[in-house]
Amino acid sequence: MTSAVPEERTLAYLAGISVDRVKDIGTVRMRDLAEAGISSVADLLLNVPLRYLDRSRLVDIATAPIGEEVSVAGVVESFSKRRISRGRTIVQATLSDGTARVRAVWFNPYIKLTKGEEVVFSGKVETFKSSLQMKSPDVDRLSAHEGLRTGRVVPVYGRLGGIRSGAVRAAMANAVRRSMPISDVLPEDILDRFDLVDRSFAISSMHFPESFHDVASAKRRLIFDEFLRIQMALKVRAYEEYDSQVGVPNSVKGELYHRFIDSLPYQLTNAQARVLDGILDDMEAQTPMHRLLQGEVGSGKTVVVISALLTSVESGHQGAVMAPTEVLATQHYLGTAMALEDAGMAPPVHDGAGAGTVSLFAGETLATRPVRIGLFTGSRVTANFVSTDVSRAQGIEWLSDGTIDIAFGTQALIQGDVAFHSLGIAVVDEQHRFGVEQRVVMRDKNQGEGVPDLLLMTATPIPRTLAMTLYGDLKVSVIDELPPGRTAIATVALPDAADATIDRRIQETVAAGRQVFVVCPLVEDSDKIEARSVTSEFARVRASLPDIRSALLHGQMRADEKAGVMHRFRAGEIDVLIATTVVEVGIDVPNATLMVIRTADRFGLSQLHQLRGRVGRGEHPGSCLVSADPSTPDGERRIEAMVASTDGFELSEIDLEIRGQGTVFGGAQSGAADLRLGDILRDHELLDAASTVATEAVEEDPESAFVTGVMHEVEMLLGDSAEWLTRS
Ligand code: ADP
Numbered sequence: 001m002t003s004a005v006p007e008e009r010t011l012a013y014l015a016g017i018s019v020d021r022v023k024d025i026g027t028v029r030m031r032d033l034a035e036a037g038i039s040s041v042a043d044l045l046l047n048v049p050l051r052y053l054d055r056s057r058l059v060d061i062a063t064a065p066i067g068e069e070v071s072v073a074g075v076v077e078s079f080s081k082r083r084i085s086r087g088r089t090i091v092q093a094t095l096s097d098g099t100a101r102v103r104a105v106w107f108n109p110y111i112k113l114t115k116g117e118e119v120v121f122s123g124k125v126e127t128f129k130s131s132l133q134m135k136s137p138d139v140d141r142l143s144a145h146e147g148l149r150t151g152r153v154v155p156v157y158g159r160l161g162g163i164r165s166g167a168v169r170a171a172m173a174n175a176v177r178r179s180m181p182i183s184d185v186l187p188e189d190i191l192d193r194f195d196l197v198d199r200s201f202a203i204s205s206m207h208f209p210e211s212f213h214d215v216a217s218a219k220r221r222l223i224f225d226e227f228l229r230i231q232m233a234l235k236v237r238a239y240e241e242y243d244s245q246v247g248v249p250n251s252v253k254g255e256l257y258h259r260f261i262d263s264l265p266y267q268l269t270n271a272q273a274r275v276l277d278g279i280l281d282d283m284e285a286q287t288p289m290h291r292l293l294q295g296e297v298g299s300g301k302t303v304v305v306i307s308a309l310l311t312s313v314e315s316g317h318q319g320a321v322m323a324p325t326e327v328l329a330t331q332h333y334l335g336t337a338m339a340l341e342d343a344g345m346a347p348p349v350h351d352g353a354g355a356g357t358v359s360l361f362a363g364e365t366l367a368t369r370p371v372r373i374g375l376f377t378g379s380r381v382t383a384n385f386v387s388t389d390v391s392r393a394q395g396i397e398w399l400s401d402g403t404i405d406i407a408f409g410t411q412a413l414i415q416g417d418v419a420f421h422s423l424g425i426a427v428v429d430e431q432h433r434f435g436v437e438q439r440v441v442m443r444d445k446n447q448g449e450g451v452p453d454l455l456l457m458t459a460t461p462i463p464r465t466l467a468m469t470l471y472g473d474l475k476v477s478v479i480d481e482l483p484p485g486r487t488a489i490a491t492v493a494l495p496d497a498a499d500a501t502i503d504r505r506i507q508e509t510v511a512a513g514r515q516v517f518v519v520c521p522l523v524e525d526s527d528k529i530e531a532r533s534v535t536s537e538f539a540r541v542r543a544s545l546p547d548i549r550s551a552l553l554h555g556q557m558r559a560d561e562k563a564g565v566m567h568r569f570r571a572g573e574i575d576v577l578i579a580t581t582v583v584e585v586g587i588d589v590p591n592a593t594l595m596v597i598r599t600a601d602r603f604g605l606s607q608l609h610q611l612r613g614r615v616g617r618g619e620h621p622g623s624c625l626v627s628a629d630p631s632t633p634d635g636e637r638r639i640e641a642m643v644a645s646t647d648g649f650e651l652s653e654i655d656l657e658i659r660g661q662g663t664v665f666g667g668a669q670s671g672a673a674d675l676r677l678g679d680i681l682r683d684h685e686l687l688d689a690a691s692t693v694a695t696e697a698v699e700e701d702p703e704s705a706f707v708t709g710v711m712h713e714v715e716m717l718l719g720d721s722a723e724w725l726t727r728s
């Protein structure tokens with residue numbers, strides 16, 4: 001900050017200035033601050049107060065209103081600390097301000113005061129045995145030179161790496177004074193449009209406000225900035241990765257998908273038709289598609305996805321579908337193969353019984369030849385045009401010479417030596433389990449021209465605000481309507497010991513010709529975790545209902561075993577499937593009508609909802625039994641919410657509330673840790689505004705001073721943690 005030619009003081013610039021350039025911050029304090037994650041002047045300025053002391057609420061002890069939140073200032077007259085029992089320490093102090101005395105009590109051994117010290121206690125004053133007392137008041141020290149003479153609203157900081165609030169305040173005063181004015185990254189018209197204060201005012205008022213009204217305006221602006229950085233990074237990435245690229249030319253004649261849709265025994269819902277139109281428009285466009293397809297479980301995403309895949313195939317390209325697990329990939333493959341078979345567009349799916357080989361002729365047209373699809377699992381490849389499995393090497397050859405039209409698999413599909421002849425569209429199911437890296441790899445696997453269209457799909461409803469933050473670089477389509485005739489799944493909570501009731505319900509369901517899922521959190525019983533396991537539940541159900549055909553399914557089984565069990569369950573040869581959460585997504589067995597979830601409080605709310613979505617998918621209404629003895633308030637709330645609502649979006653908001661936004665970003669996406677002040681639920685209106693501003697700015701000119709200014713901030717302030725936002 002002392003350079004001869006003063007550089008423009010932007011926040012990005014201040015992010016490059018070491019915090020020890022601030023007066024009062026030397027080497028020792030710098031180390032302390034580094035521990036608290038503060039290394040630059042910008043970091044320090046963005047470290048906002050924990051709370052504020054309202055001097056106007058400072059009262060004399062003698063006249064303090066009883067039972068109200070107040071602050072009292074005075075001198076510590078006595079201080080004592082006493083252990084009253086194992087692990088419990090009582091700390092007491094008396095404070096006098098000349099008008100009276102108040103006794104303060106804490107059960108916190110870390111409170112430390114010194115006799116003669118000047119402090120402020122904030123909290124409620126009560127009467128106790130005819131004297132005045134405060135229970136666990138907040139303590140603030142005002143350093144001597146600040147006294148109580150400064151502004152009405154005094155900021156209180158948390159201890160920063162061992163530095164006390166008073167010292168932080170002093171350093172902050174220096175930092176604010178030396179940094180002002182900070183030039184604003186936001187143009188004036190945007191400030192006006194969204195009623196935002198300018199940056200210098202926001203930062204100085206956050207720390208040294210004239211009033212609480214100023215604090216609120218400052219906070220609003222700083223929250224907007226946090227959202228804007230993330231949104232801008234996402235929109236810029238979308239521009240670089242998609243909107244500035246040339247896509248694979250998919251021409252939508254539509255014969256193939258019309259043939260498919262016309263063969264369905266039902267009409268598409270309006271929502272399905274609308275969403276499909278949007279996807280087809282994207283596929284025809286010059287630039288590659290980048291779209292997220294969201295829809296409640298059972299809303300009918302599969303037909304939409306198959307239509308998109310067929311469109312690419314008809315245009316002379318291939319499709320790839322990736323799922324997070326082999327069970328799910330298998331399920332997608334089987335579902336698609338059977339749907340194509342029903343539509344007369346492919347031969348019967350071979351189930352190991354040998355369905356006859358389909359021969360390949362050069363020069364066949366799509367009107368006469370089947371749509372050829374293949375499933376890649378482990379070292380084997382199953383395909384609908386050959387009667388026996390082939391090696392992975394053979395499968396890979398079929399991908400690169402274009403024999404396979406649509407490939408299904410897990411991430412293994414894009415690993416190693418795989419290359420597609422011409423990949424037109426990649427569909428990624430349950431995107432939140434895939435990283436950004438896979439998206440990039442996926443694109444690199446294409447030998448054909450152009451960047452393939454990308455369609456991410458998720459059955460996990462995400463609150464809109466969260467989708468904007470996690471997937472802000474994607475366009476979003478929502479199938480917001482269920483096929484007609486679906487009834488809400490009746491959900492009942494039971495104690496975890498209610499085996500008899502559960503078995504009776506299983507028996508009734510099976511007697512009516514329907515099928516049942518029983519889901520448990522564990523594979524095997526555990527000494528450490530008090531929860532049901534599929535292994536013991538399977539044994540129990542076998543013993544208690546010997547006439548019922550039950551089977552076990554969990555992730556530790558071999559892939560072909562799993563596929564075999566799934567196939568038999570689908571075919572109705574198994575009545576009760578006792579499984580772990582491998583059945584959470586994608587499993588479509590319309591004849592299954594009862595979902596039993598054991599020790600259900602061990603599952604997350606969206607997981608529970610997904611599981612429940614496995615039933616009630618056909619003509620028969622579904623029901624769900626959740627058995628649990630919740631041992632935590634959160635567990636209890638989840639079970640209550642499950643019983644109270646069947647709306648996935650509502651449940652996902654409740655889930656977000658219970659878990660807090662910090663946890664949902666996890667892992668590589670911790671770039672969102674920049675959300676120190678902002679809360680995507682509470683501040684959704686500012687998030688919307690930031691998203692609009694970023695979208696418009698990048699559309700208008702991705703290289704404008706405004707966009708580059710914000711991106712410079714992203715880089716300087718978020719650094720490595722922003723990699724998920726900025727990589728291209
Ligand atoms: P999702 O993948 O969104 O959970 P699916 O695509 O698997 O849902 O569809 C769920 C069930 O609803 C399937 O059995 C499917 O055949 C059926 N289905 C899909 N669309 C419709 C529709 N428009 N009308 C009636 N049934 C439908």
Ligand code: MG
Nearest residue numbers: 301302586588
């Ligand atoms: Mg599906």
